[in-house]
Amino acid sequence: EDKVVQSPLSLVVHEGDTVTLNCSYEVTNFRSLLWYKQEKKAPTFLFMLTSSGIEKKSGRLSSILDKKELFSILNITATQTGDSAVYLCAPRSGNTGKLIFGQGTTLQVKP
């Protein structure tokens, strides 16, 4: 059965700190891995990773995938209060392209 485990489940940091969020997965017919940010409502897309070892970067956020060890990490540097959210990891499976979500990591950034 497909499985996605995110750690830690929750994290409290202060502004300016750097955080690393982890995602390990076991998914049949793996296609890619996506990261989303969810603040109360719709998950919003952050990154899509298809190849191992190639870092994707957007501002203070970056992410990398290891297809051999079946994990991904999401880094956020110089955190801000606006980064407070649930971060969801979602490997993509099969021909339908459906996403299989982890439980999420709840990040709280204190001023």
Next chain:
Amino acid sequence: DTGVSQDPRHKITKRGQNVTFRCDPISEHNRLYWYRQTLGQGPEFLTYFQNEAQLEKSRLLSDRFSAERPKGSFSTLEIQRTEQGDSAMYLCASSFRQGHSPLHFGNGTRLTVT
């Protein structure tokens, strides 16, 4: 607004009633997904449409749940004889079929069954 639109935003119903939700995907997207999310959990896959064809259904989707996408555009999700355990956020997402197109989510319909 050209994003994924869901209606209603909130629905409160009594146990045993039927409810129907609507999703309007981004217009060029031919893939449409329904997910369910409960508090503290990530979204769980329910079903997938490619154009008007329903190509995959989760084991989570009991026979009280039915989804349609009659003309390959908007979709509806109906829950018959609602139970308290159906209380959740129901999310719709859409994407292009080609390549590794990301899913774009709507704001969801929050269902409360009393």
